[in-house]
Amino acid sequence: MAKTMGPAESNRFGVSVAKKLGADEAVLITVVSNERMARFANSSVTVTKNVNESGQVVYLAKGGRRIIGSSSNPEKGSLERFIGLLYKSMMSLPKDAAYVPLPSRGRAYKPRPDHDKKLENAEGLLSGYVQEAISSAEAAGAKRTAGSLEAGTVSHHLMSSNGTVGSDTNSRILLNIRAFTDRDASGHGLSCSANVRDFQPGMAGARAGSHSKRMRNAKQLPEEGKDYQVLMSPTVASNLLSLIGDFASAFSVEAGTSYLVGKMGKKVASEKLDLTDHGKWDGCLGARTFDDEGLPTQSTKLVEGGVLRSYLHNLSTAKRFKTKSTGNAGLIEPGPWNLEVGAGDSSYEEMVKEMRHGLILTSNWYTRFKNYRTGEFSTVPRDGTYLVESGKVKAPIKGIRISDSLERMFSSVRLLSKDREWVQWWEVDTPTLCPWVLVDGVTVTKAYGESPPK
Amino acid sequence: MVASAGAEEKYVVTSDGGRVESRVPRFHFFAILTALKGGDAAQRMIQQGESGGLEIVKRIGLVDLVETEASTVMRVLKEAEKAPTGIMDVVLGPELSGIAAHESVGHPQEADRILGREGAQAGESYLSKDSLGMKVGSEEANVSDDPTIPHSNGYSPVDDEGVASRKRRLIVDGKITEFLQNRSTSSYLGVKNNGSSRATAFDREPIIRMSNTFVEPGDYATTEELVKEVKDGVYLKSFTEWNIDDKRLNQRYTGLEAYLIKNGEMTRLVKAPVLEITTPALWGSVRGRSKRLEFEAANCGKGDPMQGIPVWTGGPDTWLGGVRIVGGS
Numbered sequence: 001m002a003k004t005m006g007p008a009e010s011n012r013f014g015v016s017v018a019k020k021l022g023a024d025e026a027v028l029i030t031v032v033s034n035e036r037m038a039r040f041a042n043s044s045v046t047v048t049k050n051v052n053e054s055g056q057v058v059y060l061a062k063g064g065r066r067i068i069g070s071s072s073n074p075e076k077g078s079l080e081r082f083i084g085l086l087y088k089s090m091m092s093l094p095k096d097a098a099y100v101p102l103p104s105r106g107r108a109y110k111p112r113p114d115h116d117k118k119l120e121n122a123e124g125l126l127s128g129y130v131q132e133a134i135s136s137a138e139a140a141g142a143k144r145t146a147g148s149l150e151a152g153t154v155s156h157h158l159m160s161s162n163g164t165v166g167s168d169t170n171s172r173i174l175l176n177i178r179a180f181t182d183r184d185a186s187g188h189g190l191s192c193s194a195n196v197r198d199f200q201p202g203m204a205g206a207r208a209g210s211h212s213k214r215m216r217n218a219k220q221l222p223e224e225g226k227d228y229q230v231l232m233s234p235t236v237a238s239n240l241l242s243l244i245g246d247f248a249s250a251f252s253v254e255a256g257t258s259y260l261v262g263k264m265g266k267k268v269a270s271e272k273l274d275l276t277d278h279g280k281w282d283g284c285l286g287a288r289t290f291d292d293e294g295l296p297t298q299s300t301k302l303v304e305g306g307v308l309r310s311y312l313h314n315l316s317t318a319k320r321f322k323t324k325s326t327g328n329a330g331l332i333e334p335g336p337w338n339l340e341v342g343a344g345d346s347s348y349e350e351m352v353k354e355m356r357h358g359l360i361l362t363s364n365w366y367t368r369f370k371n372y373r374t375g376e377f378s379t380v381p382r383d384g385t386y387l388v389e390s391g392k393v394k395a396p397i398k399g400i401r402i403s404d405s406l407e408r409m410f411s412s413v414r415l416l417s418k419d420r421e422w423v424q425w426w427e428v429d430t431p432t433l434c435p436w437v438l439v440d441g442v443t444v445t446k447a448y449g450e451s452p453p454k
Numbered sequence: 455m456v457a458s459a460g461a462e463e464k465y466v467v468t469s470d471g472g473r474v475e476s477r478v479p480r481f482h483f484f485a486i487l488t489a490l491k492g493g494d495a496a497q498r499m500i501q502q503g504e505s506g507g508l509e510i511v512k513r514i515g516l517v518d519l520v521e522t523e524a525s526t527v528m529r530v531l532k533e534a535e536k537a538p539t540g541i542m543d544v545v546l547g548p549e550l551s552g553i554a555a556h557e558s559v560g561h562p563q564e565a566d567r568i569l570g571r572e573g574a575q576a577g578e579s580y581l582s583k584d585s586l587g588m589k590v591g592s593e594e595a596n597v598s599d600d601p602t603i604p605h606s607n608g609y610s611p612v613d614d615e616g617v618a619s620r621k622r623r624l625i626v627d628g629k630i631t632e633f634l635q636n637r638s639t640s641s642y643l644g645v646k647n648n649g650s651s652r653a654t655a656f657d658r659e660p661i662i663r664m665s666n667t668f669v670e671p672g673d674y675a676t677t678e679e680l681v682k683e684v685k686d687g688v689y690l691k692s693f694t695e696w697n698i699d700d701k702r703l704n705q706r707y708t709g710l711e712a713y714l715i716k717n718g719e720m721t722r723l724v725k726a727p728v729l730e731i732t733t734p735a736l737w738g739s740v741r742g743r744s745k746r747l748e749f750e751a752a753n754c755g756k757g758d759p760m761q762g763i764p765v766w767t768g769g770p771d772t773w774l775g776g777v778r779i780v781g782g783s
Contacts, residue, residue: 039758041571047659051759146573148758178573183580183701256488257497365577366697370708370726373488373495378706380699382577399704401697401730426575426758445728447704448778449735 003076007032007167010056010074011159017080018060019161021087025102027059027160027331029292030074035152038126043134043145048126051152057292059331060086061102064095068331100315102293106163109289109296112280115153116195119171122151125196133177133189133205140209142179142187147208149201150174156288164294172285173199176425178383179208184218184398187211188363188383190235192424192431194285211362211384218396221359221387221446229358229414230402230442231351231388236361238423238432239379240406241341243367244275245430247375247406248302248310250317251333259375259407260308268308270413274342275303277312279327284338285424285431293329297337300326306411312336339432344416351415351438353391359400359444360386360393365427375406378445403445412440455485455520459508464614464656472616478609480764481510482751487524489531496531497694498523498710503751503764505609526692526711530723537712537724537781543687543741544729544774545680545715548748550690550707551669551769556752558733559597560667562702563624563632564650565639567662576756577700580733581630583643591628591737594672598623599634601649601665607751608665608765610652615660619649624667625737634662654761661757669769672743677771680744682718688727688779689713689720706730728780735777744771 005013007030018026037049055072056079067090071082118125130149137145151173158166174192189207193199232240244260252258260268269275279297280287288297293315301309313321314329328334352360362384370376379402387394417436424431461479466472482503489496500523504510546554562579566572569583581588600621601610613619615637623631632648633639639662640647653660674680681689691711698705709727713720749768755761 037758039574041573046571049659051657053657144570146570148574176574180573183578255486256490257486365700368695368697370695371495371497372486373490373497376695378695378697380697380704382700399699401704401706403706426760445706445730445780447706447730447732447735449732449738
């Protein structure tokens, strides 16, 4: 019978195979996920899923050549064959100018004890939470709901040929719920947390239900324009602000797919805006003690007072940028772990009062770039969307699009709320702690042509 | 640039006696090309993919393709002038015809969306279960999805519920004729299953997916012959940014390689013309189609956990009469 191995044994075996083959360096990362999911539609559970996956990422280097591969077969013979194939492929490659050796001395990281053990096997929790969310949405006015609840743990285990050993386990529970009162009237709510204690399915359901009720009889926006004030909920603001984390990856900067190219030390946003990446932080959803090169993670200020302070680096990009790694590897490309947008000092009510002519957006999707280099994009608001005139909410609105540039928008931040929420869902990959954000002078467009018959 | 080659091997077994063993090799290529001039930039994403072996690299002329696209994006940056704004005729090249067919015909005609099952994330549809036969386009609007095209990126002759797939005529002469179905939705709706269920891996749920979605070719022999019919307008050959609302009613395509049409001829390059239009307005304005049928590869996202699945999007040149274009910056 084929022999499968646990993460630590698998990593040890992989490193020893690589060394025997003659590799100068090897990094083995085994990722084990253990997640449960319940999806619901028309207010009933449609499917439950258990996703138990394990995969290895293998990095090899020899004489200035390097290669990275991944495998999802933990069987011993298979891993040995896979590393052999990778090694052979690497030796046929030219030397890589981007190669940087791993640190000569490794580190041993202690496992973090802070993940929520209740989420190690969350199957028994799902049904109750789904029902709580649906009931809360219906109590707030929803006729039907659709959503997804996901709970579980993900572990990263790393071993490298320089002696680095580490193991990180994160727990998380994510609920995303949409409520409907008719075809054009919907609301969205979400709650995401690293632990059961802070998870609020009832709040998410009530929010979705309330918006679905308020969105009844939504109207088309009277006119397009370039002068809308837009108040973005944490869900919407984190979708756009978390992209700055991606654009701050030195890989994106080198590839020319970032509007932050050449802007280090320059103003890229309003002085009110601060954005920080945290490897580990109280309550964050994607904590990592070490990065994929085995370096310790840290907190890195990306934007401080509107000025770009740092890109995110691994060893390879840091060398080319003549700086130090920020502990954000990615073996291929560095990326953010958890983003924090600095809080402001306004309440939601104060922000609405400040608006002369604008829109409140509570959810969005399908953000796409015309040009990553310039940051010009558009995104489609959905669910609760409201027209505000002279500080008062006037009407629910449908069928609009934000068509602007990230730099222009975030240079025009007027207010940030003091309250913040963690956001991670379909439209926000990197967990982001984000306030409400009020932006001036936003371009809002709508589609040409008639609507279909009802 | 990213190139990938691999084979998808499946063995599908169903309790009603289905046994399907398949192996589909695929090649896929993706690149972002950035042209810079002074402080200005233009960007082009290209995707090519087919089922088959590495002979695909030659068949699609990959090296020439990258060279041509790089040269085009540089030309756009250097030469494109401000695009006009107003109501005018627009000709969508095959790339634009394909994305429009995929986004505003294929997706809203997925029966699971129509029945609300994808409402949490991917969204629902502007159509209801009673929309079969509904007029959503002109007589010239004809859109299909066909998983049986040899070498196609979305090749899937038998679906992942063990059901034989076939070509689906989604819109015929402007009327909705068929939804994409799986076993569950077809049973619920009381219609014949057309085998549209696909999964990206053994541990992912098979859900309703498009395969190769395209505007059917028409009567005009060439692009030039079709463009001759247009007095003033814009030809959109390729696009950059695109998106659509989650009911698939309000879409936007920003042109990259785009030409001003004057008196039936393509003239100068114009910069970033935006077609932002409702689905009925787009398909209701189709006046003609050329004979040439071309496809682009794409990776279509849907499901939770996300399942990116290989598809083709395609079509001929599609002439839209009297729609709004907004000139770019």
